[in-house]
Amino acid sequence: MSQSNHDAFWMPFTANRQFRKTPRMLVSAEGMYYTSDDGRKVLDGCAGLWCVNAGHARPRITEAVQKTIATLDFAPTFQMGHPLSFAAADRIAALAPGDLNHVFFCNSGSEAADTALKIAIAYHRVRGDASRTRLIGRERGYHGVGFGGISVGGISGNRKLYGSLLTGVDHLPHTLDMERNAFTRGLPAYGAELADNLERIVALHDPSTIAAVMVEPMAGSTGVLPPPVGYLKRLRDICDKYGILLIFDEVITGFGRLGGTPFAAEKFGVLPDILTCAKGVTNGTIPMGAAIAREHVYAAFMDGPETGIELPHGYTYSGHPVACAASIATLDTYAEENLFERAGDIAPYFEDAVHALRGLPHVIDIRNVGLVAGIELESRPGTVGARAYEVFDRAFRQGVLVRYTGDVIAVSPPLIIEKSQIDQLFGTLSDIIRAVE
Numbered sequence: 001m002s003q004s005n006h007d008a009f010w011m012p013f014t015a016n017r018q019f020r021k022t023p024r025m026l027v028s029a030e031g032m033y034y035t036s037d038d039g040r041k042v043l044d045g046c047a048g049l050w051c052v053n054a055g056h057a058r059p060r061i062t063e064a065v066q067k068t069i070a071t072l073d074f075a076p077t078f079q080m081g082h083p084l085s086f087a088a089a090d091r092i093a094a095l096a097p098g099d100l101n102h103v104f105f106c107n108s109g110s111e112a113a114d115t116a117l118k119i120a121i122a123y124h125r126v127r128g129d130a131s132r133t134r135l136i137g138r139e140r141g142y143h144g145v146g147f148g149g150i151s152v153g154g155i156s157g158n159r160k161l162y163g164s165l166l167t168g169v170d171h172l173p174h175t176l177d178m179e180r181n182a183f184t185r186g187l188p189a190y191g192a193e194l195a196d197n198l199e200r201i202v203a204l205h206d207p208s209t210i211a212a213v214m215v216e217p218m219a220g221s222t223g224v225l226p227p228p229v230g231y232l233k234r235l236r237d238i239c240d241k242y243g244i245l246l247i248f249d250e251v252i253t254g255f256g257r258l259g260g261t262p263f264a265a266e267k268f269g270v271l272p273d274i275l276t277c278a279k280g281v282t283n284g285t286i287p288m289g290a291a292i293a294r295e296h297v298y299a300a301f302m303d304g305p306e307t308g309i310e311l312p313h314g315y316t317y318s319g320h321p322v323a324c325a326a327s328i329a330t331l332d333t334y335a336e337e338n339l340f341e342r343a344g345d346i347a348p349y350f351e352d353a354v355h356a357l358r359g360l361p362h363v364i365d366i367r368n369v370g371l372v373a374g375i376e377l378e379s380r381p382g383t384v385g386a387r388a389y390e391v392f393d394r395a396f397r398q399g400v401l402v403r404y405t406g407d408v409i410a411v412s413p414p415l416i417i418e419k420s421q422i423d424q425l426f427g428t429l430s431d432i433i434r435a436v437e
């Protein structure tokens with residue numbers, strides 16, 4: 001039986017006991033703003049959780065969801081089909097760069113990561129290269145919370161409670177180098193050579209054992225680490241040299257977040273073999289994720305007897321009709337309002353605004369690309385994250401929602417943000433950063 005102090009909901013990635021003492025509750029949302037339970041407007045500085053790229057309560061998406069749930073509330077996609085899943089996949093494939101043409105649906109970024117990793121290992125196996133089973137991730141990488149994602153991911157706090165994880169996983173070093181790159185605007189100049197660590201890893205394990213490398217083109221959840229200039233291209237070249245698949249996790253970077261292009265792959269001119277997305281694919285309205293495979297990856301599976309299931313993988317809700325309808329309406333909204341271009345156009349203003357925080361107390365780095373920024377604060381001795389938590393909590397009380405991770409404040413507003421709202425966002429943060437100890 002539930003108790004009156006609301007302790008039935010075991011909250012994810014939350015200090016549950018602290019939260020219950022000082023709750024932060026949201027009750028409605030529209031455009032750039034949430035409303036809190038005490039009736040205050042709260043500027044959404046992080047697109048919910050990096051997902052509401054078109055802003056909240058967009059009518060086209062709401063209508064599509066309402067209509068679909070009344071027409072086709074559910075339909076299986078195992079050995080059955082419904083038109084919305086094919087239409088949504090076509091639309092997503094059309095948006096994805098190069099020949100990333102085959103969309104495997106799931107329900108979250110975590111599932112997308114695990115799906116991509118499974119496809120990568122299976123790809124080598126169906127081609128007769130069964131010894132290629134190792135997966136290479138990167139320190140500080142975040143690929144959700146499935147066992148594949150936390151194993152290949154490199155956030156120690158998300159791994160340490162969960163035993164031995166997947167075997168056969170190794171990690172590249174992360175790319176944060178504050179000594180050389182602090183306060184860089186856009187991509188850091190130094191660090192492309194960090195990709196060469198893949199050569200060392202390949203030499204150690206032998207290329208014949210390695211299936212795939214998975215990275216976020218811009219690491220988001222760990223605290224906004226844009227890739228050094230040339231780094232991703234070098235990773236691509238080394239993967240090509242050794243027949244290793246390259247997977248980009250674009251769960252955050254997808255759908256215009258970096259400005260100008262739908263995906264980071266295009267923005268950085270590097271085409272992965274598999275690209276994962278989620279979040280912005282439905283503007284955060286209905287859970288959905290996808291692993292998108294290039295032609296050669298898909299083709300490798302389409303070789304056996306036609307009656308055989310090529311990939312024994314899938315979720316009850318893969319290609320759920322309501323999620324597919326939400327996705328199509330979301331992509332329409334992005335296109336009608338040119339939101340990816342808009343994000344690129346307003347990014348320089350956003351960049352100037354965040355870098356104006358340089359010189360404030362405790363600010364030791366500012367990093368940004370597109371409509372994402374990370375403001376790194378010096379940690380209080382012995383209590384990593386305490387200072388950033390205080391900034392985050394005060395910001396909410398003062399009408400601005402941001403994220404924090406460790407002592408990095410992360411900002412990633414909906415792509416519809418206006419200049420005056422950018423001023424409000426960073427003006428509020430500036431006042432608070434001055435005030436916290």
Ligand SMILES: Cc1ncc(COP(=O)(O)O)c(C=O)c1O
Binds near residue numbers: 050220
């Ligand atoms: C890069 C990346 N991959 C995967 C995920 C996991 O997504 P989800 O929380 O939808 O499982 C996230 C979530 O923030 C992410 O940033």
